[in-house]
Amino acid sequence: MMRIPMNRGTPGVVHAHCDIPCGIYDPHHAQIAALTVLRMNQLIAELPRPGPQAKPEEAQAHQHKLSRYTETKEAHAEQVKHELRVLWGDYFTPDHAKQFPELHGLFWDAMKLASKTRQEINPQAAQDLLAKVQKIAEVFWKSKGAEVRRQPSMQKSGGELVYPVAK
Amino acid sequence: MLRRRYRVEGPSMEPTHPPGSRVRVMSLQGEPRRGDIVVLRPPATPRRLDLKRVVGLPGEMVSWGRGEFRVNGSPLAEPYARSPPAPPGDDEVQAWRLGPDEYFVMGDNRLHSTDSRHHGPVKRDRIAGKATDA
Numbered sequence: 001m002m003r004i005p006m007n008r009g010t011p012g013v014v015h016a017h018c019d020i021p022c023g024i025y026d027p028h029h030a031q032i033a034a035l036t037v038l039r040m041n042q043l044i045a046e047l048p049r050p051g052p053q054a055k056p057e058e059a060q061a062h063q064h065k066l067s068r069y070t071e072t073k074e075a076h077a078e079q080v081k082h083e084l085r086v087l088w089g090d091y092f093t094p095d096h097a098k099q100f101p102e103l104h105g106l107f108w109d110a111m112k113l114a115s116k117t118r119q120e121i122n123p124q125a126a127q128d129l130l131a132k133v134q135k136i137a138e139v140f141w142k143s144k145g146a147e148v149r150r151q152p153s154m155q156k157s158g159g160e161l162v163y164p165v166a167k
Numbered sequence: 168m169l170r171r172r173y174r175v176e177g178p179s180m181e182p183t184h185p186p187g188s189r190v191r192v193m194s195l196q197g198e199p200r201r202g203d204i205v206v207l208r209p210p211a212t213p214r215r216l217d218l219k220r221v222v223g224l225p226g227e228m229v230s231w232g233r234g235e236f237r238v239n240g241s242p243l244a245e246p247y248a249r250s251p252p253a254p255p256g257d258d259e260v261q262a263w264r265l266g267p268d269e270y271f272v273m274g275d276n277r278l279h280s281t282d283s284r285h286h287g288p289v290k291r292d293r294i295a296g297k298a299t300d301a
């Protein structure tokens with residue numbers, strides 16, 4: 001039997017693969033990720049900065065929190081882009097683009113804003129990203145024949161979420 | 168070269184190994200056994216490593232249909248599997264006779280898995296190792 005050499009280093013990736021087109025799409029994850037980006041911007045803005053007399057452990061605690069907020073912000077901005085890519089590339093069709101002429105522009109703007117929120121501490125860009133993702137969610141549900149409603153997210157970030165309402 | 172630890176990407180091994188979970192991989196000691204979760208190189212994409220469960224062994228007649236996997240005509244008890252209810256009116260059953268060095272592998276998440284039902288049985292030399300919880 002073949003013996004396989006083993007590497008003790010960083011974890012690799014193993015695929016629990018599925019390429020069956022299940023046809024199930026939902027813009028909710030993109031909205032949650034956009035809300036998280038907004039919340040991380042808020043937390044970074046609220047984070048007290050250590051003064052010149054701060055103890056080393058206080059400066060270290062500040063750096064640690066800032067690192068965590070930044071890492072989460074970037075990860076969720078990327079998550080927004082992933083979710084949008086799936087909707088844009090897999091769900092929406094050329095007929096949808098005719099039905100909703102603003103479709104491509106919305107995705108283009110949202111993708112650019114998601115990149116901006118990754119790169120910068122920019123609460124306004126995070127608000128703008130959430131607004132674009134909400135509009136995409138509205139288009140998505142309308143394309144399925146549903147009415148939509150907005151309601152408060154009930155999260156610390158504030159903001160709203162878009163939900164479908166069956167006719 | 169295999170690594171010892173892997174991160175799972177994709178939904179096909181839910182609920183046992185959800186996306187993002189970690190598995191520990193070791194070289195197989197002996198032949199794969201039914202129920203083993205293995206790391207393999209699928210026939211069409213040999214550069215990729217897939218995580219699936221061995222459900223059919225060499226020489227067996229296996230079948231899949233109506234949400235049920237059978238070995239030599241008998242349903243296999245699979246408490247680990249998330250199987251879809253059989254669609255009404257869908258009576259299609261596919262069967263495979265496994266060769267002397269062929270294994271049938273499936274993801275535990277039967278509705279969302281690309282596995283031997285699609286690419287056929289897997290040769291023994293495609294199975295690289297056995298996975299356990301990290």
